[in-house]
Amino acid sequence: MNTESDTPPQHPGDRLRAELQLRKWPQRILAQIIGRPDQVVSEIVSGKKGITPETALQLGAALDMRPEFWLELQDAYVIHHMEQDGVLQARLAEITRRAESVVLDPPRRGAVYSVKQSEHTGNYIATVDAYPELWAAGGSEHYAVRKLKAMVAAARKRGDFR
Secondary structure, eight states: OOOSOSSOOOOHHHHHHHHHHHHTOOHHHHHHHHTOOHHHHHHHHTTSSOOOHHHHHHHHHHHTOOHHHHHHHHHHHHHHHHHTOHHHHHHHHHHHHHHHTOOOOOOOTTOEEEEEEOTTTOOEEEEEEOOHHHHHHHOSHHHHHHHHHHHHHHHHHHTOOO
16 A cells, blocks of 8 residues: 555656756667666656566666665555555465464463554564563463463553543
8 A cells, every 4th residue: 555645656667758858868768877768768758667676777777866765666566556456365264364363372482472453453563572570570481471461451442442
């Protein structure tokens, strides 16, 4: 989800086109500089082709820009469009549901749970966190489980969970 604004992210080719215009470089000059066919640059600029890590490195060297900049643009663009896919979103919701339903054996001594409520399902999720003071105080898994239940009850009372 694009949290910075309601405007969908632009294809990296739009930004590349702007860079070329700013430098007054034709696409074929950039293609020659980075050692790629003219068609590759043309397809990126027209939005038909994405930025690969290799291309990002080449653009970074040619335009004196961070290669990560180009990959971040590409990733934001791809993720935004994937988020619009209802079938994929349904599969991701199912993955989230399955992950939240996993119950493992209690953690080994020294690790303790904290609790949060899932945004997707409303289920409470226990996660292993570093709260060694709980172990030091009680010294047993039973104490940690009791403390966990008390933490959940206190969080519910405070209204931390929906």
